[in-house]
Amino acid sequence: MFIEGFSAVFGNPMTVVLIFFGVAVGIVFGAIPGLTATMAVVMFLPLTYTMSPIMGIALLIALYIGGTSGGLISAILLNIPGTPSSVATCFDGRPLALKGEAPKALGIGIFYSFIGTIFGVIVMMLLAPIVANIAIMFGPFEYCALAIFSLSLVIMLTGKDMIRGLMAALIGMMLATAGLAPIDSARRFTFGNAQMNSGFQLLAVLIGLYAISEILGAAEDVGKPQAQIYKGKVKIKGLGFSMNEFRSQISNFLYSAAIGTGIGILPGIGGGTAGMLSYTFVKNKSKYPEKFGTGVIDGVVASETSNNACIGGALIPLLTLGIPGDGTTAVLLGALMVHNVAAGPLIFQKNGAVVYAIYAAMIIGSIAMLVIEYAGIRGFIKVLAIPKQFLLPVVMVLCFVGAFGNSNRLFDIYCTVGFGILAFLMRKGGLPFPPVILGFILGPLFESNFRRASQFIAIDPMAWTAHPIAIAFIVITVVLLALNIRKIIKNSKKEEKAV
Amino acid sequence: MRKYKDLITGLAVFFLSLFYLINIRSVRVFTGAGATAINARTIPLIEGSLLMLLSVIMLIRYGINARRGGYVSESGKEDSLDGQPLRIRMAVPLTLCLLLIYVLAIGRLGFVLTSIIYLFFQIIILSPNGKIRVPFAAVIAVIAPVIIYLVFVYLLNVPLPRGIMPF
Amino acid sequence: MRKVFVFTLAIAIALSGVWAGGASEAAPVDPSAWPSKPVNIVVTSSAGGDGDYFMRTLSVPLEEELGVPVVITNLAGGNGTIGMDELMNKEPDGYTFYVNNTCALAANQLTGLADYDWSVSDPVAVFAKHSGEMLWVRSDSPYNTVEELIEASKADPGKFTIGVSLGGSVYVASLMLQNAGAELSIVDANDGAERIIALLGGQVDCCIAGYGIGKEYIESGALRPLCTLMANRSAALPDVPTADESGAPGLIINNLFVILAPKGTNPEIIEKFNAAICKVVNENESYRESVYQYSGQEAYALSVDDTIAALEETKNQFMAYSDLV
Numbered sequence: 001m002f003i004e005g006f007s008a009v010f011g012n013p014m015t016v017v018l019i020f021f022g023v024a025v026g027i028v029f030g031a032i033p034g035l036t037a038t039m040a041v042v043m044f045l046p047l048t049y050t051m052s053p054i055m056g057i058a059l060l061i062a063l064y065i066g067g068t069s070g071g072l073i074s075a076i077l078l079n080i081p082g083t084p085s086s087v088a089t090c091f092d093g094r095p096l097a098l099k100g101e102a103p104k105a106l107g108i109g110i111f112y113s114f115i116g117t118i119f120g121v122i123v124m125m126l127l128a129p130i131v132a133n134i135a136i137m138f139g140p141f142e143y144c145a146l147a148i149f150s151l152s153l154v155i156m157l158t159g160k161d162m163i164r165g166l167m168a169a170l171i172g173m174m175l176a177t178a179g180l181a182p183i184d185s186a187r188r189f190t191f192g193n194a195q196m197n198s199g200f201q202l203l204a205v206l207i208g209l210y211a212i213s214e215i216l217g218a219a220e221d222v223g224k225p226q227a228q229i230y231k232g233k234v235k236i237k238g239l240g241f242s243m244n245e246f247r248s249q250i251s252n253f254l255y256s257a258a259i260g261t262g263i264g265i266l267p268g269i270g271g272g273t274a275g276m277l278s279y280t281f282v283k284n285k286s287k288y289p290e291k292f293g294t295g296v297i298d299g300v301v302a303s304e305t306s307n308n309a310c311i312g313g314a315l316i317p318l319l320t321l322g323i324p325g326d327g328t329t330a331v332l333l334g335a336l337m338v339h340n341v342a343a344g345p346l347i348f349q350k351n352g353a354v355v356y357a358i359y360a361a362m363i364i365g366s367i368a369m370l371v372i373e374y375a376g377i378r379g380f381i382k383v384l385a386i387p388k389q390f391l392l393p394v395v396m397v398l399c400f401v402g403a404f405g406n407s408n409r410l411f412d413i414y415c416t417v418g419f420g421i422l423a424f425l426m427r428k429g430g431l432p433f434p435p436v437i438l439g440f441i442l443g444p445l446f447e448s449n450f451r452r453a454s455q456f457i458a459i460d461p462m463a464w465t466a467h468p469i470a471i472a473f474i475v476i477t478v479v480l481l482a483l484n485i486r487k488i489i490k491n492s493k494k495e496e497k498a499v
Numbered sequence: 500m501r502k503y504k505d506l507i508t509g510l511a512v513f514f515l516s517l518f519y520l521i522n523i524r525s526v527r528v529f530t531g532a533g534a535t536a537i538n539a540r541t542i543p544l545i546e547g548s549l550l551m552l553l554s555v556i557m558l559i560r561y562g563i564n565a566r567r568g569g570y571v572s573e574s575g576k577e578d579s580l581d582g583q584p585l586r587i588r589m590a591v592p593l594t595l596c597l598l599l600i601y602v603l604a605i606g607r608l609g610f611v612l613t614s615i616i617y618l619f620f621q622i623i624i625l626s627p628n629g630k631i632r633v634p635f636a637a638v639i640a641v642i643a644p645v646i647i648y649l650v651f652v653y654l655l656n657v658p659l660p661r662g663i664m665p666f
Numbered sequence: 667m668r669k670v671f672v673f674t675l676a677i678a679i680a681l682s683g684v685w686a687g688g689a690s691e692a693a694p695v696d697p698s699a700w701p702s703k704p705v706n707i708v709v710t711s712s713a714g715g716d717g718d719y720f721m722r723t724l725s726v727p728l729e730e731e732l733g734v735p736v737v738i739t740n741l742a743g744g745n746g747t748i749g750m751d752e753l754m755n756k757e758p759d760g761y762t763f764y765v766n767n768t769c770a771l772a773a774n775q776l777t778g779l780a781d782y783d784w785s786v787s788d789p790v791a792v793f794a795k796h797s798g799e800m801l802w803v804r805s806d807s808p809y810n811t812v813e814e815l816i817e818a819s820k821a822d823p824g825k826f827t828i829g830v831s832l833g834g835s836v837y838v839a840s841l842m843l844q845n846a847g848a849e850l851s852i853v854d855a856n857d858g859a860e861r862i863i864a865l866l867g868g869q870v871d872c873c874i875a876g877y878g879i880g881k882e883y884i885e886s887g888a889l890r891p892l893c894t895l896m897a898n899r900s901a902a903l904p905d906v907p908t909a910d911e912s913g914a915p916g917l918i919i920n921n922l923f924v925i926l927a928p929k930g931t932n933p934e935i936i937e938k939f940n941a942a943i944c945k946v947v948n949e950n951e952s953y954r955e956s957v958y959q960y961s962g963q964e965a966y967a968l969s970v971d972d973t974i975a976a977l978e979e980t981k982n983q984f985m986a987y988s989d990l991v
Contacts, residue, residue, distance in 0.1 A: 042739065043655060049726050136867040163557055167512055170550040174519055174543065181539035183854045184529035184832050185744045185779055188539060189522055194751040198743050212598065218625055219590035223583040322879065323859050324714055334713035338722045340956065344882030389625035390635075394643050396621070397614045400601070401647060405657045407741065410606050417602045421595065429508035447542040448856075454537040455853040456869075459824060531777065531991055532841060533832055533852035656704070656737065 005356025008054045009364060015055050019062040019361055023368040026066020027376075030073075033080045033211055033395065034203065034402015037067020038327040045335055053339035053354055058361035060335055064328050065117060065365040068271055068311055069373065072109040072304055073380050076102065078395060080211045084202055085271030085307035087437055088279040090210070092292060092299025099295050102381050107240015108297050109304045110373040112253065116305035117366040119257040120264065120312020125359050129348075132320035135265050140452035141464060145473035146266070147446035150273065152477045153280045154435045156484055161430070168431045172439025173446075175200055182448035195411040200419075202272075204403055204412050205440055208419020209433050211399045215392045216424050240377075241297065249301045252282045260306030264313020267325040271307035273441050276434060278306035312362065319343050319355060505564070509557035516551035523547065584628065593624050609662030614644035697934035700760055704735040707925070709765040710749025712742035715858060716878050717923050719960060720794035721765050724943070727950045731942045745834045746770045747780050754786050758930035763790060763939075768977055769835035769921040772984035777833045777991055784977040787926035788933075791940040792968040792976055793947060796921035797878035797961030798900050799836060800891040801843075801909065802865055807872075812893045813913030815872065816848045829855030829864045829873035836861075836874045839895055839919050841990045846914035865889065877902070878961050895919040902962020918983075922966075922976055940970050 009015045022044075029040040040063040048056030071086030076093035089109060096105035123131065138146075151169060158165025178189040179199025190196035256278035263274035282302040283292040292299055314325030315332075322343040324330035336343050341351045348355060383391065403412045423433065456463045464470065528538045586593070597620055605613040618640035623631055651657045707725070709718045718740065725736040741749045746766050753764045764787070774780035801812060809815045819826045828843070830836045832854040840852050850872075855864040861873040862880050866888060877900060883889035884903075893909045894900050897918050909917040925943070927936060946953060947967035957965040968976060 039657075043657070046725070046735070046737070136863055139864060139867055139869040163553055163560070164508075167550060167553050167557075170546050170553070171515075174546050174550065177543045177546070180744045180748070181526070184534075184539055185747065186527045186529060186539035188526050188543065189519075194755065197751055198741075198748050215621075215625075216591055216594055219594040222590045222625055222627060223587040321859075321863060322714070322882070323863060330713040334718050334722060337714065337719045337960075340959065342882055345886040345888065346882050389622050389627070389630075390639055392625060393618050393621040394639070397618060397644065397647065400605075400614075401610075401651060401657075401659065404610075404660065405651070408658060408739075410660060413605060414602055417598050420598065424595070425511070428504075429511065430504060431508070443546075450542065451535075451537050452854060452856075454535050455533065455851075456827070458535040459827065459851045459853075529832065531832070531837075532844065533830070533837075533854060656735075 002352075002356050005054070005353040005358075006360045008353065009058060009357050009360035012055075015058050015361075016364055018055060018059050019364050020368045020372070022059045022062025023066035023365050024372055026063040026068075027070035027073075027369065027372060028066075029063070030067040030070020030086075031082045032398050032402065033074050033078070033082050034207055034399040035405070036083045036203065036328075036402070037064050038331065039402075039405060040067050041328050041331045041335075045331060048335060049338060053341055054357040056339060057332070057335060057341075057354065057358060058365075060332055061358060061361045062365045062368065064332070065308075065311060065362065065369055066372075067328070068308060069110070069113040069117075069304075069369050071307075072113065072300075073106070073373075074395075076105045076109060076300075077380060077383055078391075079214055080395065080399070081206060081272075083271075084206055084437075085275060085310070086303070087206070087210075087272050087434065088275035088303035088307075089300055091279060091303070091434070092294075092296055093303075095293065095295030096297070096300070097384065101295065102384060103377060104240045104297065105295075105300055106377050106380060107374075108245075108300045110370060110377075111239050111241075112249075112301050112305045113308045113373075114366050114370040115253065116257055116260060116308035117311055117362065117369070119305070120261050120309040120315075121359060121362045121366070122312075123261050123309075124312045124316055124362075128316050128320055131265055131316050135267070135317045135321060135323075137469065138266055139467070140449040140456070141467040141470040142473070143266070143268075143449040144446060144453050145467075145470035145477075147442050147449065149473045149477045150277055151438065151442050151446065152481055153277060154438055155481065156284050157276070157280045157434055157438075158432055162488065164429075164431050165435050168426070168433070169435035169439035171426075171431070172205075172436035172441075173443030174439075175205065175436075176440045176443040177447070182444060183451055195409065198407075200415055200440075201403075201406055201412055202437075202440065203406050204415040205419050206437065207399045207403055208416045208421075209423040209436065211396060212417065212420025213423045213427060213433075215396055216420070218388050218392050239374075245297060249298065252298050252301050253305050255281060255285075256302040256305040257309040260309030261313040263306070264310035264325055265316050267314075267317055267323050268445060270326045270441065271310040272437065274310045275303040275307040276438055278302040315358065315362075319347055319358070320345065502565075505557055505561040509554045509561060513551060513554035513558070516547050516554060520544070520547040520551065586624065587628060590624055594621065597621055597624065605660050605662065607662045610659040611644045611648050612662075613660075614647075615640050618643060697760070697932045697938070700932075700935045700938055701732050701734045703761060704737050705732065706737050706739065706762045707765060708749055708752065708762065709738060709740050710742065710746040710770075711740070711765075712857070713740050716796050716876055716961070717765050717767060717794075719878070720923055720957070723953065723956050723960075724793060724946065727946045727953050728942065731946050745774055745779060745831070747774055750780065750782075750786070753926060753928055754782075756928040758788070758928040758932070760927070760931050760935040762928065764926045765923060766926055767796065767835075767921050767923045768792075768980040769796075769838075769919055769984070771977065772981045773835040773838045774833070775981065776838060776984045776988060779833045783981055784924075784926070786929060788929050788931045788936060789970065789973045789977060790925040790927050790936050791943045791970065792922045792924045792966070792973045793943050794923040794957070795961070795963050795966045796923065797876050797881075797963065799839065799874050799895040799919050799921065800877055800880065800906070801872060801874055801893050801895070802862070802880055802889050802891050803872045804865060804868075805887055805890045807890070809892065811907070811912050812843075812909055815892060816843075816846065816913055819849045820847065823849035824851045826872065827851045827853050827870040829853060829861040829870035831855070831857055831861070835919055835921065835984075838984060838987060838990075839874055839917060841987065842917045843909075843914055845987075845990055846917060848914075862889070881962075900962050901964075920980070922968075922980075924973060924977065936970060940973075943967055944969065 029035040041060050068085050071082030072089045074080050074082040075086040075089040076097050079090050079094040081087045093105045154169045259278045260274040263269050279302045283289050314329050317323045318329045324333045341354050403416045523543050526540050601617045622636040711717050729736045771784045775783050828850045830840045855861045858875045858879045861875045864870050865873045891906050893907050893912050895909050897920050944967045947965045954965040
């Protein structure tokens with residue numbers, strides 16, 4: 001079965017061509033803000049019905065990989081995440097580009113996306129059954145604790161003004177409560193509008209916060225002299241970064257890959273959160289945390305490794321349990337079903353060839369992504385040479401297309417502009433954006449699991465004692481918070497003494 | 500303006516959380532089997548209250564710092580836009596208006612026409628002083644939406660708003 | 667001067683557009699030419715479930731039959747209410763349809779999740795049977811029948827937890843189980859696949875989920891169905907009794923997947939669509955084979971009138987339990 005699966009992919013030139021095609025298309029979808037990997041997979045799904053299961057699924061996986069990775073391009077070049085997974089890449093990717101180091105930023109992003117994916121694939125290949133059992137152990141208590149832990153990282157992410165950081169996170173969480181409540185589907189903050197029932201889309205929030213602020217920022221800077229950083233030919237040496245830099249990032253890479261894969265394995269969280277959590281973790285343990293946000297490669301390494309390792313992680317529960325980890329894997333599940341591949345405990349026995357074909361497709365897909373993106377680097381950087389007044393408006397229109405195309409509603413376009421205005425006001429007030437996104441994603445995760453856990457507590461108040469994993473997360477959270485608060489108090493005392 | 504930042508932000512967030520908390524009352528509570536004390540109102544209540552608390556803390560912090568005289572008005576640091584032509588001074592409000600117009604008109608006028616109008620004016624607004632190239636703007640404003648429309652609607656089968664236009 | 671120019675021009679254009687627009691009226695559709703462009707079908711549940719599977723599998727031969735592409739999208743949420751909201755606001759032009767199931771519609775009405783019933787739409791066809799909701803326990807559970815479970819729960823009221831999805835037909839089923847004497851604690855454990863995982867992971871003692879989702883676990887030996895909630899035993903599992911005959915009389919959930927059209931769709935188009943669906947479902951061998959493999963049931967479709975009858979019947983069946991909610 002191993003041989004059958006592998007040879008169906010490696011040995012069949014048609015499949016390899018298909019994978020390269022899928023990755024290329026995926027990258028385009030990922031790079032254009034507003035278009036996502038999920039959209040690409042949904043669009044190509046019907047085309048796969050007439051293909052053999054292995055070829056069809058290989059194509060979809062290629063789209064998934066390309067779509068997740070492509071987001072780094074617009075994140076670095078435009079400060080607009082191409083897909084939700086690439087939010088954290090903006091933090092240091094864009095400052096690097098502004099410093100004139102776009103080739104390095106892109107090179108790092110691409111290379112670490114590649115090895116991040118491979119890491120995820122290796123975990124998938126070697127540990128899938130074991131890991132699946134861990135996924136089963138995560139119930140409402142564990143997810144709730146994990147959400148609390150992740151939200152606490154917001155504090156470490158915002159650093160100086162904790163109050164504003166917390167405000168931003170709460171605003172994100174409150175935005176997410178609009179719509180139908182989890183569990184009992186009660187209507188919240190819908191003001192009688194049926195379109196509000198599905199709540200705000202993450203895409204509308206992202207585009208509103210990032211894309212519209214970019215264009216408003218450009219409007220603000222119109223009067224100021226613009227430095228054209230990228231003119232003429234741009235050179236890129238090799239992979240864009242040096243051997244020394246690679247060595248310095250090894251531990252960052254390993255931590256981020258582990259976090260990314262772990263987040264991928266737990267259904268319902270997604271690559272964006274993985275990227276942000278890894279970024280925060282790497283920043284926290286770094287020797288120069290104050291440099292994060294000004295353009296250090298560590299930030300890009302953390303984010304891109306993590307969101308790509310998430311892919312391999314997300315495929316594990318999909319294949320071994322039949323549970324999709326996010327929107328894209330949900331469509332993949334549907335695709336598997338239509339092709340008569342039963343995802344679940346017996347997938348190795350019944351459809352082992354398909355599983356191994358998926359592994360092979362992921363490996364080839366990663367290589368394809370590496371090759372295609374490196375080939376395109378010069379082209380991508382040329383984008384930076386386009387004058388802002390032409391580039392940004394067109395990007396804005398594309399963003400609107402993406403927002404609309406997501407669920408085919410004008411309402412999403414209204415929301416996007418609404419969030420843009422919110423972003424404008426938030427910037428004036430000094431409220432940071434990343435906690436809003438984290439709050440928006442993690443808020444529902446926290447609430448639904450908190451409520452589910454409370455059901456069990458209502459039956460047995462001591463139920464939480466049976467969940468050591470959850471307790472461990474809470475303890476770690478408390479410890480980390482205490483350490484960080486102590487650090488902040490120490491620092492502010494130091495500042496007061498200096499003044 | 501800068502010295503009132505905390506005050507304004509604190510007040511704005513306070514009223515935002517107030518609005519949020521008031522609207523929680525209209526949330527229906529599930530009372531069937533399996534219901535617990537923690538319902539669809541609980542978490543929003545907690546979140547709204549925390550936000551309100553934070554805004555109060557911010558206002559208190561402002562009060563303390565203002566009393567200490569900690570808010571030195573920073574002069575001249577912010578790039579002054581005086582002396583720039585009106586278009587440049589109004590670039591941000593104009594962009595906001597343009598975005599609103601886009602959103603309001605796209606339902607009626609459809610994607611292509613609205614995007615053409617939007618692109619044309621947005622490009623002009625964002626052009627640096629003295630660098631307005633109307634013909635260029637017009638060409639891009641027309642070509643881009645048409646290409647996007649053709650690719651998405653015909654190649655990718657993703658429908659775009661039509662409004663009253665035939666395309 | 668330039669600013670004034672820019673401003674007024676833009677506003678003038680926008681205003682004229684808004685004013686000149688008016689409600690875009692749907693061009694009258696000629697039923698004899700239907701279908702002449704792609705047909706959109708919105709599945710009101712998320713990808714990976716029964717309804718999504720049946721619709722996608724059906725769409726392939728259906729495309730051939732109709733001669734136009736059949737585009738499937740998902741609009742999940744609120745147990746199908748979000749999809750229904752869209753249906754109620756959609757133009758009845760005959761090119762957009764929605765997939766829902768009879769029990770979700772009835773249950774939503776019963777529990778108050780929705781304040782309308784199936785008649786806000788024009789039904790086109792029942793096109794598939796749900797693979798059958800079943801009551802699952804882990805294979806190491808000491809209970810072999812529903813009766814034993816009910817007895818055990820009476821002995822220790824509230825100790826045993828059953829995983830359901832609050833507000834939906836599975837929830838109503840658990841209420842019926844309580845009505846039959848069980849004293850279980852009803853907890854929400856998200857959707858079908860998640861409920862199975864919750865059961866596997868030991869979070870709940872039993873759960874109700876579809877056969878299609880859990881069947882792999884029967885083979886792997888991890889889970890065991892105590893009974894099926896359908897009216898008759900499943901052909902794939904002839905030894906598993908129905909709930910009705912093994913301790914919970916009256917607990918019958920026969921779920922049918924139905925395609926709905928926005929109200930006001932031309933009846934000729936509905937008949938045409940129904941005819942195409944029935945033809946494929948009843949005659950296409952490979953489709954019937956896939957369906958049987960997946961759900962252990964024969965492929966199944968009903969005429970327009972029978973569809974309406976089925977919807978009405980399920981609604982009445984569920985509404986009879988209004989005192990339980």
